[in-house]
Amino acid sequence: VVNLLGISITVLFTLLLVFIIVPAIFGVSFGIRKVYMKTLLKIFQWATLRIERGAKEKNHPLYKPYVNGIIAKEPTSLEEEIKEIRRSGSGKALDTPEFELSDIFYFCRKGIETIMDDEVTKRFSAEELESWNLLSRTNYNFQYISLRLTVLWGLGVLIRYCFLLPLRIALAFTGISLLVTGTTVVGYLPNGRCKEFLSKHVHLMCYRICVRALTAIITYHDRENRPRNGGICVANHTSPIDVIILASDGYYAMVGQIHGGLMGVIQRAMVKACPHVWFERSEVRDRHLVAKRLTEHVQDKSKLPILIFPEGTCINNTSVMMFKKGSFEIGATVYPVAIKYDPQFGDAFWNSSKYGMVTYLLRMMTSWAIVCSVWYLPPMTRQPEEDAVQFANRVKSAIARQGGLVDLLWDGGLKREKVKDTFKEEQQKLYSKMIVGN
Amino acid sequence: MLLGRLRGLMFAWHTTRRKLSSSQPGAASPFGSWRCEGCGGDLAWEPFLWLREAKVGFSHSQITRLYSRFTSLDKGENGTLSREDFQRIPELAINPLGDRIINAFFPEGEDQVNFRGFMRTLAHFRPIEDNEKSKDQNGPEPLNSRSNKLHFAFRLYDLDKDDKISRDELLQVLRMMVGVNISDEQLGSIADRTIQEADQDGDSAISFAEFVKVLEKVDVEQKMSIRFLH
Numbered sequence: 001v002v003n004l005l006g007i008s009i010t011v012l013f014t015l016l017l018v019f020i021i022v023p024a025i026f027g028v029s030f031g032i033r034k035v036y037m038k039t040l041l042k043i044f045q046w047a048t049l050r051i052e053r054g055a056k057e058k059n060h061p062l063y064k065p066y067v068n069g070i071i072a073k074e075p076t077s078l079e080e081e082i083k084e085i086r087r088s089g090s091g092k093a094l095d096t097p098e099f100e101l102s103d104i105f106y107f108c109r110k111g112i113e114t115i116m117d118d119e120v121t122k123r124f125s126a127e128e129l130e131s132w133n134l135l136s137r138t139n140y141n142f143q144y145i146s147l148r149l150t151v152l153w154g155l156g157v158l159i160r161y162c163f164l165l166p167l168r169i170a171l172a173f174t175g176i177s178l179l180v181t182g183t184t185v186v187g188y189l190p191n192g193r194c195k196e197f198l199s200k201h202v203h204l205m206c207y208r209i210c211v212r213a214l215t216a217i218i219t220y221h222d223r224e225n226r227p228r229n230g231g232i233c234v235a236n237h238t239s240p241i242d243v244i245i246l247a248s249d250g251y252y253a254m255v256g257q258i259h260g261g262l263m264g265v266i267q268r269a270m271v272k273a274c275p276h277v278w279f280e281r282s283e284v285r286d287r288h289l290v291a292k293r294l295t296e297h298v299q300d301k302s303k304l305p306i307l308i309f310p311e312g313t314c315i316n317n318t319s320v321m322m323f324k325k326g327s328f329e330i331g332a333t334v335y336p337v338a339i340k341y342d343p344q345f346g347d348a349f350w351n352s353s354k355y356g357m358v359t360y361l362l363r364m365m366t367s368w369a370i371v372c373s374v375w376y377l378p379p380m381t382r383q384p385e386e387d388a389v390q391f392a393n394r395v396k397s398a399i400a401r402q403g404g405l406v407d408l409l410w411d412g413g414l415k416r417e418k419v420k421d422t423f424k425e426e427q428q429k430l431y432s433k434m435i436v437g438n
Numbered sequence: 439m440l441l442g443r444l445r446g447l448m449f450a451w452h453t454t455r456r457k458l459s460s461s462q463p464g465a466a467s468p469f470g471s472w473r474c475e476g477c478g479g480d481l482a483w484e485p486f487l488w489l490r491e492a493k494v495g496f497s498h499s500q501i502t503r504l505y506s507r508f509t510s511l512d513k514g515e516n517g518t519l520s521r522e523d524f525q526r527i528p529e530l531a532i533n534p535l536g537d538r539i540i541n542a543f544f545p546e547g548e549d550q551v552n553f554r555g556f557m558r559t560l561a562h563f564r565p566i567e568d569n570e571k572s573k574d575q576n577g578p579e580p581l582n583s584r585s586n587k588l589h590f591a592f593r594l595y596d597l598d599k600d601d602k603i604s605r606d607e608l609l610q611v612l613r614m615m616v617g618v619n620i621s622d623e624q625l626g627s628i629a630d631r632t633i634q635e636a637d638q639d640g641d642s643a644i645s646f647a648e649f650v651k652v653l654e655k656v657d658v659e660q661k662m663s664i665r666f667l668h
Contacts, residue, residue, distance in 0.1 A: 109662055115524065120528045120529065121510070424534060431534065
């Protein structure tokens with residue numbers, strides 16, 4: 001038995017090496033993942049049809065999530081709404097500012113509407129799927145699953161946990177250890193073209209192995225717009241995997257806070273091979289210091305483009321939230337990138353209040369695959385007449401438009417913090433104008 | 439038999455994983471058969487019969503959607519919502535009357551609201567359908583009648599729940615709506631004028647009947663209704 005085990009492990013490892021690691025080193029692909037994806041799609045469609053049939057047999061309505069909201073909201077302003085209410089109430093002239101008891105209807109209805117369905121809180125939890133993807137975590141209609149479907153689900157569990165998971169963990173382990181050792185070794189070389197060349201390829205190779213460790217199937221669009229030296233690459237943020245996805249196709253300088261533990265080891269190794277911008281925890285709060293270091297990096301044309309996620313936190317990939325203006329004040333060329341995940345195969349969103357990093361990675365590695373599209377948008381620079389905030393909003397709209405995401409002005413920090421009082425004060429000011437005029 | 443067992447297995451697997459990952463035991467799953475702690479009993483998958491009994495009037499899919507919303511707001515996962523859960527909604531927090539609206543959900547002296555209470559309050563905002571208008575007067579008035587909608591708005595003004603809007607109460611609510619942008623004197627004169635126009639029995643306060651009279655021409659049915667998309 002021990003012999004058999006030894007032989008099977010050797011065979012497995014050779015297969016691993018040939019089919020996954022070697023192509024990763026050279027950046028080619030056999031196309032296995034695409035075939036896998038197509039097969040899965042067919043199975044999911046079949047599964048959804050069966051569930052619908054099951055529900056129809058029992059004459060029950062099926063729970064279908066609606067992404068566009070559940071209630072009808074009129075996009076009218078405070079002024080228009082209140083005027084409408086007053087118009088229906090009395091025949092008095094509408095131009096004179098005054099108070100009516102009926103004004104309260106506006107605030108009341110708006111408040112109840114937000115309780116039923118608001119734009120912000122739903123961005124901080126995973127997107128609901130319209131069809132089932134054979135993962136129990138996304139199923140809302142347990143009752144309608146037939147025997148065949150249950151067996152298929154069981155098979156899926158076996159494949160995902162007993163075959164894919166160990167494979168992926170082995171790959172991830174290989175990728176990370178290669179990254180750490182590779183960058184440390186390259187770090188000992190003297191500075192020069194040789195070092196840069198090796199460093200670039202070590203980074204790319206390890207990220208590609210990590211991509212395969214997650215079975216990420218990525219489609220890159222418009223690669224001619226890829227970020228160049230001296231620029232800043234900004235993208236919407238859904239999960240820590242975004243870094244792996246972008247860095248496996250380009251050579252970037254990362255920006256971030258130094259962590260402890262495994263992350264810290266990786267960060268310290270990476271910075272030996274090429275200049276990433278890591279901050280100590282205390283330095284992160286000092287915005288001027290951060291801006292200064294970024295500006296210095298950007299002005300040195302030999303240094304790599306910086307990768308930044310201006311939202312500051314993970315959003316569930318249905319919308320883009322407010323971009324923090326820090327990176328847009330520096331004055332470098334901005335290369336926007338839009339990343340859109342297909343949640344059918346595995347939801348990449350990291351709900352950090354619900355799952356820790358390890359649980360999250362386990363969930364990722366037990367999904368079917370991570371499928372996403374990356375669009376490189378043409379570079380943008382700040383126009384003379386706009387300030388940093390307007391520039392940030394312009395970039396944000398471009399990214400939202402390309403990725404098919406909702407463009408929101410709300411701050412992603414609302415995930416954890418309370419909203420600022422200034423917004424309420426704005427509303428109060430608007431209303432005061434309606435009662436007493438200017 | 440086998441099917442039922444397998445299905446049960448899948449459901450058990452799912453709830454175990456959820457229980458392991460959630461911080462509190464007994465996390466409610468909104469779908470399938472589940473325990474609704476807040477409404478005191480098992481909720482069968484059959485349409486929420488008790489909600490129908492309470493004449494709340496929402497359709498099955500609307501109730502399911504609102505239950506999904508309720509559970510997503512319920513961060514403590516104990517089947518009830520507290521005031522903090524509501525204040526976590528940014529668009530509600532910036533509403534000048536946000537606190538008064540939140541208060542309307544909580545019955546006297548309590549600071550937790552269960553799903554039944556949640557739905558009862560939301561039922562006021564159901565649009566009035568045509569076939570309901572001509573119903574007979576024998577049954578209790580539906581929660582979304584014109585009178586009940588007006589009563590909801592009246593209660594937003596009536597801070598001490600004595601069925602009268604006094605000058606002080608009106609001033610306080612006005613202050614909430616305008617913030618610091620209007621002086622006390624101006625606000626006082628606005629309040630005085632409003633009460634003068636509405637008051638008919640000379641007690642310098644607005645009763646519910648007077649409130650209804652002032653708003654008799656306003657299209658309350660439309661302005662205090664929220665339409666579902668499905």
